[in-house]
Amino acid sequence: MIFKSAQAPSPLQNPSAEMGRVEELVTSLPVATICFDVNGGFICANSEFRALVQGSSIDFERLSKDELCAQLESARDLPSLTPEVGVFGAKQAPVAELSQLSNGRVVELLERTLKIEGVGEYKLQQWVDHTPMARSCSETESEMRLLLELINQVPDQIYFKDVNSRFTRINPSLAKRYGIASASEALGKSDADYYSKEHAQQTRAEELEIMRTAKPVFNQMHHEVWDNGSESWNVSTKMPMFNSKGEVVGVTGISHDITEHKRREADAWRQANYDSLTTLANRNYFLQQLSARLTRAKHTG
Incomplete structure (x- = not known):
């Protein structure tokens, strides 16, 4: 950030005037901004910055640039907002370095260098207020956490597939059923990777019909034949998935295993x-x- 002046005075000629120019520039910025000299000493802050930190425990006029950064670092304990793609409830990665002040405001720190030709160089910190977004994300995250607790703990198998019937997300119960260590191992794969060719063709045909008609299928019984020749039974519900434009982008489903029930039923009939x-x-x-x-x-x- 470089500002030029047609009549740039020497930095040593009129320090008061120079500081006045720096304060005028900082004051004119629309974002909460605090200015330091090259050694990190406080010079000035605009009204947006003072309003942002009002009510917090930060005594910014007594802190150096590094001390102020250290305080923000210690406040970076906000939960992350973006889950890893494809895995229910995976460890999350933050979308930005956010810090929560003691007054409840949530900010992102941006650092800039201010060079005024003929005056000198200064260090700026701009604190972008993300409080409304953070509150909205926090509410969304709370709702998501409740949903994930259900999805991750229910014994039924839950999955999402794209238009090619390839998995985009599965829950731990289905991962266990497939004998894989992590749900992420199933991403990009399809039923053909786990079941017999005939069964995979059957489920693919069903899902194509669901996507074509955009209508769900409830409580459908499936006799599953696995690639190792073993058999199982489940009752499944499958529904089309839509994007924001109302276009079908895949299917989602939940399957309930009834293999043990079918075995007991067969044993009772045999006896x-x-x-x-x-x-x-x-x-x-x-x-x-x-x-x-x-x-x-x-x-x-």
């Missing part, structure tokens, strides 16, 4: 219809088959 010693069909089985055939014969004439 009811087969002898435990001979493993042969018992009287109850024959009676059921006879009843079913008689019913069919009656309907067919």
Whole structure:
């Protein structure tokens, strides 16, 4: 930041006039600004800066530039606002170096060098007030935290997919089901990476239809065949996802595993219809088959 003067006096000719020019420039800036000399000593601050720190514990006129920076560093304990892409509840990275003053204001520190030709060089700190944004982000983060607690703890599998049916996010329950250490390992992959080719083709066809019609499918039973030949059952709900323009950009779903229920159901049927010693069909089985055939014969004439 360089300011030129048509009649630039020597820095030694009129120090008071020079300081007056510096204060005038700092005062004219619309952002909260404090000015220091090259050694870090306080020179002046504009009214925006004084209003910003009013009510805080910062005695800025008694602090050097480095001491003021140290106070801001110690106040950088705000929660981060941007989660790592693709992972529910991952460690978050801050979008800016924000500090919260004791008066509740949230600021970002920007440092500038002010050079006035014929006068000298000065150090500026501009404190950008992000309080409204920080409050809004804090409220959003609180809501997100509640949602993430549900998503991360529920035993059902939750996932988001793009238009190519590739995972963009999955929850820990689905990661565990896939036998992977981290949910991020599934990003960019599809059902074809975990299930048999036939099952992957079936789910892809279902998701294409959901995206085509933009209509959800509720409580659909799936018989899953994994790439290692094992089998499982689940009941799933899938819904289309939309962007801000209302365009379909993928699908989201939640699946509830009913494999154990299906096994118990099969065991109960087997015990009811087969002898435990001979493993042969018992009287109850024959009676059921006879009843079913008689019913069919009656309907067919």
